[in-house]
Amino acid sequence: MLPAKTPTEASGFKALLKNRPFLFLWGGQVFSQIADKVLIVMCSALLTDYHVPARFATSAFSYLLVASTIPAILVGAAAGIFVDRYPKKKIMVIADLLRAGLILLLPLLPKEFPVLLAIIFAHSVVTQAFAPAEQSAIPLAVPPENLLTANAMFATTNVGSVILGFGIGETILTAVTQISKNGSQEILVASFYLAAAGLGQLVQIRETIDTSKHAHKINPWHELKDGFEYLQSNKILLNAMLQIAVLSSTIAALPILAVALTAQVGLVLKQFGSLVAPAGIGLVFGAGILGHFGQRLQQKSLPLVGFIIMSLVLAIFTFVSSLPIALFCAGVLGFGASLIQVPMQTLIQERTPESMRGKVFGFQNNAVNIALSIPLVVTGPLTERFGLQPVLWGMSAIVMIAGIWTWNSTRHVLEDAL
Numbered sequence: 001m002l003p004a005k006t007p008t009e010a011s012g013f014k015a016l017l018k019n020r021p022f023l024f025l026w027g028g029q030v031f032s033q034i035a036d037k038v039l040i041v042m043c044s045a046l047l048t049d050y051h052v053p054a055r056f057a058t059s060a061f062s063y064l065l066v067a068s069t070i071p072a073i074l075v076g077a078a079a080g081i082f083v084d085r086y087p088k089k090k091i092m093v094i095a096d097l098l099r100a101g102l103i104l105l106l107p108l109l110p111k112e113f114p115v116l117l118a119i120i121f122a123h124s125v126v127t128q129a130f131a132p133a134e135q136s137a138i139p140l141a142v143p144p145e146n147l148l149t150a151n152a153m154f155a156t157t158n159v160g161s162v163i164l165g166f167g168i169g170e171t172i173l174t175a176v177t178q179i180s181k182n183g184s185q186e187i188l189v190a191s192f193y194l195a196a197a198g199l200g201q202l203v204q205i206r207e208t209i210d211t212s213k214h215a216h217k218i219n220p221w222h223e224l225k226d227g228f229e230y231l232q233s234n235k236i237l238l239n240a241m242l243q244i245a246v247l248s249s250t251i252a253a254l255p256i257l258a259v260a261l262t263a264q265v266g267l268v269l270k271q272f273g274s275l276v277a278p279a280g281i282g283l284v285f286g287a288g289i290l291g292h293f294g295q296r297l298q299q300k301s302l303p304l305v306g307f308i309i310m311s312l313v314l315a316i317f318t319f320v321s322s323l324p325i326a327l328f329c330a331g332v333l334g335f336g337a338s339l340i341q342v343p344m345q346t347l348i349q350e351r352t353p354e355s356m357r358g359k360v361f362g363f364q365n366n367a368v369n370i371a372l373s374i375p376l377v378v379t380g381p382l383t384e385r386f387g388l389q390p391v392l393w394g395m396s397a398i399v400m401i402a403g404i405w406t407w408n409s410t411r412h413v414l415e416d417a418l
Contacts, residue, residue, distance in 0.1 A: 080362020307403020
C-alpha cells in the first residue's frame with residue numbers, strides 16, 4: 001500500500017538507535033505498555049482483598065475488563081480533539097503521571113469493588129488521550145524514511161509487552177508482596193508509569209500547534225464531524241484504517257478459537273495460550289524483518305500478502321490435528337498480521353497532516369477497540385452453535401474478501417495520487 005522507496009543509509013534499526021528523541025519515546029512506550037499489562041494481572045490478584053457483592057462474585061474480573069473497555073469505545077475518538085490542540089509530549093507525560101496517581105490511590109481508598117471499578121474506568125479514560133498522542137508523536141520524532149522501521153519497533157513492543165507483562169506479571173507482583181504487603185503492588189505498577197513519564201519528558205520533538213484554536217471553545221460534536229468528514233474524503237486513510245480494524249478483529253478472535261482448538265490438537269483447555277503465543281512470536285519476527293528490509297520491499301503489495309496468508313492459515317486450521325503443525329500455523333498467522341499492521345500504520349502516519357493526526361488516530365483507536373470487542377461477543381456463541389470448522393471457514397472468507405477489497409480500493413486511489 002505504500003509507495004516503493006529507495007533504501008537509504010539513514011534507514012533501518014541502526015538509524016533509529018542513533019535517534020535520541022525516538023529512543024526516549026520508544027522507551028516510554030516499553031514501560032507504559034508493560035504497566036498496562038501488569039495492571040491487569042494485579043487487578044485479578046487484588047480482587048481477593050476487595051469486598052465484592054455476591055451477585056458479582058463469579059464475574060468480577062469480567063466487570064473490570066468491561067470498565068476498562070467502555071471508555072475506549074465511547075471517548076476514544078473524542079480524545080483526539082485535545083491531542084490536536086495541545087503538545088503531544090505534554091499530553092503523554094501528564095497521562096502517565098495521572099495513571100500513576102490513580103494506581104497509587106488504591107491503597108488509600110476503601111477496599112470496595114465499586115471503588116476499584118471507578119479507578120480502572122478513570123485509568124482507561126486517561127489512556128484514551130495517551131494513545132493518539134503517542135501515535136501522533138512518532139512522525140515528529142523520526143524522518144519519513146524511518147517511519148516503517150519505527151512502527152515495526154512499536155509493533156514489536158506491543159506484542160512483547162503482552163508476553164512479558166502477562167508472563168512475568170504474577171511473579172514480580174508476588175515478589176514485591178513478600179517484601180511489603182501494604183501497597184507494594186500498586187507502587188510497582190505506578191513506578192512503571194512514572195518511568196514512562198520521565199522518559200517522555202526527555203523527548204525533544206518539534207510540532208506545530210495552532211494556538212488560534214485555544215481562543216475558541218471546544219465543540220466536540222463539530223470537531224468529531226470535521227474529523228469524520230476528513231476521513232470520508234480520504235479513501236487512502238479510511239481503507240488503511242479498515243484493514244487494521246479487520247486485522248484487530250481477527251487477532252481478538254484467536255484466544256476464543258484457540259480454546260476450541262485445544263482438544264483438536266491434543267491440549268487441555270487451560271493450555272490454550274500455547275496456541276496464541278506463537279502468533280505473537282510470528283508478528284514480532286515479521287515486524288523485525290520489515291524494520292530491517294521493509295524499505296527494499298514492494299510495500300504496496302505487503303498487506304495483500306498478509307491477508308492471503310492469514311486467510312489460508314485460518315482455513316488450514318480446520319484440518320490440523322498435530323500440535324507442532326498448529327504451533328507453526330499460528331506463527332505464520334502472526335507473520336501475516338505484521339505485513340498488514342506495520343505498513344498500514346506507517347501509511348496513516350505519512351498521509352495524515354500534523355493538524356489532523358489527533359483526530360485521525362482517535363478515530364483509529366475507536367475503530368480498533370470496537371473491532372476488538374466484536375469477536376468477544378460473537379465468536380464463542382457462533383462456535384458453540386455451528387462448530388469450529390464452519391466458523392474458521394467463515395473467518396477465512398471474510399479476511400480474504402475484506403483484504404482484497406480494501407487493498408484494491410486503496411491501490412487505485414494511491415496510484416492516482418502519485
